[in-house]
Amino acid sequence: MFRKLLILIITAFVDMVGLLMVLPLMPYYARELGAGSLMVTVMVVSFTAAQLLSAPLWGRFSDRYGRRPALLVGLGAAAVAYVVFAYANSLWLLLLSRVIQGAGGGTVGVIQAYVADATEPQNRAKALGWLSAATNLGVALGPPIGSLALVGGRSGPGLLAAALCVINIVFAWKYLGESRDMEDARSSQRKPGASRAAILRVLSHAKEPAPRLIWIYAIAMGAFSAITAIMPLFLADRFGILEDRVWIFFTYIGMISVITRIGVLGWAVDKFGEGRLSRLGLVLLGAGLASFPFVHNYVLLAIGVALLPLGTAFTFPCVTSLLSRVIPSGERGLYLGVQQTYGGISRVIIPLWAGFAYDSLGHGVPFLTSAALVIGTLLLRLGVDDGRNQRTTTPLAAKPA
Numbered sequence: 001m002f003r004k005l006l007i008l009i010i011t012a013f014v015d016m017v018g019l020l021m022v023l024p025l026m027p028y029y030a031r032e033l034g035a036g037s038l039m040v041t042v043m044v045v046s047f048t049a050a051q052l053l054s055a056p057l058w059g060r061f062s063d064r065y066g067r068r069p070a071l072l073v074g075l076g077a078a079a080v081a082y083v084v085f086a087y088a089n090s091l092w093l094l095l096l097s098r099v100i101q102g103a104g105g106g107t108v109g110v111i112q113a114y115v116a117d118a119t120e121p122q123n124r125a126k127a128l129g130w131l132s133a134a135t136n137l138g139v140a141l142g143p144p145i146g147s148l149a150l151v152g153g154r155s156g157p158g159l160l161a162a163a164l165c166v167i168n169i170v171f172a173w174k175y176l177g178e179s180r181d182m183e184d185a186r187s188s189q190r191k192p193g194a195s196r197a198a199i200l201r202v203l204s205h206a207k208e209p210a211p212r213l214i215w216i217y218a219i220a221m222g223a224f225s226a227i228t229a230i231m232p233l234f235l236a237d238r239f240g241i242l243e244d245r246v247w248i249f250f251t252y253i254g255m256i257s258v259i260t261r262i263g264v265l266g267w268a269v270d271k272f273g274e275g276r277l278s279r280l281g282l283v284l285l286g287a288g289l290a291s292f293p294f295v296h297n298y299v300l301l302a303i304g305v306a307l308l309p310l311g312t313a314f315t316f317p318c319v320t321s322l323l324s325r326v327i328p329s330g331e332r333g334l335y336l337g338v339q340q341t342y343g344g345i346s347r348v349i350i351p352l353w354a355g356f357a358y359d360s361l362g363h364g365v366p367f368l369t370s371a372a373l374v375i376g377t378l379l380l381r382l383g384v385d386d387g388r389n390q391r392t393t394t395p396l397a398a399k400p401a
Helices: 002-032 037-065 067-087 091-118 121-152 156-175 180-187 195-204 209-239 247-272 274-294 298-325 329-360 365-381
Strands: none
Touching: 002 067, 002 091, 002 121, 002 156, 037 067, 037 091, 037 329, 067 091, 067 156, 091 121, 091 298, 121 156, 121 247, 121 298, 195 209, 195 329, 209 274, 209 298, 209 329, 209 365, 247 274, 247 298, 274 298, 274 365, 298 329, 329 365
16 A cells, blocks of 8 residues: 555656746746737636646546556646647647646646545555655656756746656556556446536536635635635735746745645544544644734734644645445545645635735725635535545446446
8 A cells, every 4th residue: 555655646746846947937938929928818818727627537536447547647738738838839739738737737636636546544644645656756856857957948847747757657658557446446336426417416516525625625725725816916016026026935834834744634534534634734834824903013923824734734735534434445546636626726716816806995805805715715614524434425437327
């Protein structure tokens, strides 16, 4: 089990390094090709839209054909996207690379399902925490590596990212086997449910544990993403911190996130359980968000900023682990893909609101509304336990057509 988990963590880490090598450079490449701000925004949205559309499809594919083929195909799509990015000499080619990148990025739910399959229920939150720690480390290392790759010319970062992706494919092909849960599910006669039915079920059966957990994840993720999007504006307006120093705060967040997921999360899950720990995470995240309008010195700012990675480290791995408990193993990839879809939608809607509110309603409004959304999700936790003996989501394939 540990060997397979380690292979998955390495695969996810390398994948994230490759993505973050090219992602920060995209706006500059677009400007060189004559794009205005609107077109740059279209490219950002195209990545998110492709990821939203592909996430449940990847989950469905993985439930039917296996986690390993889905992951390998997704990594292959990413490698193609990086090559297109490297040689894009027009806006439509750059846009195409973004769409392919987003579609390949829909395998996040597949990797989470793979980890859930490869670990015992009582260890899933820890394992998912280690996975998120690895991806956070990839986020921190990818941009500087991409900048260094520019010594090879404009195509250098894309080609290096593609090379890393190919190495990742070979590594996963050689060392990563299919999960045992997936083999058991495929040996049964039941077919996994459809992506559209699962997406609609989150709306139509919102009182069930699985939809509740998906809503908690989506709302909290959207609120956190909104604040990270406007944080540079806030730091510039309140403290005069510009682009030459803003990286300090994002590195600060990233390091706390990695340390918490590796060194604290496992102990905290054993002591408090996933249900209580996720609620504690929501409280910490909400408190951190609500504190920003009231901080006027660096000490209070450091405390408020630190609450964000602490809150997310306790919330998201536990919520995802709880979700994996309350759904059948044959539909685990499907529902974790649906979770990514709803999370992606919230990462579009809530940040748009935050940007509007920051300029039109006051600098503190987006922080307070995001905090209210996060704290409000505590109401959705009512009736959802740690999931150890709970599985109330009826398999979609068991329903009449």
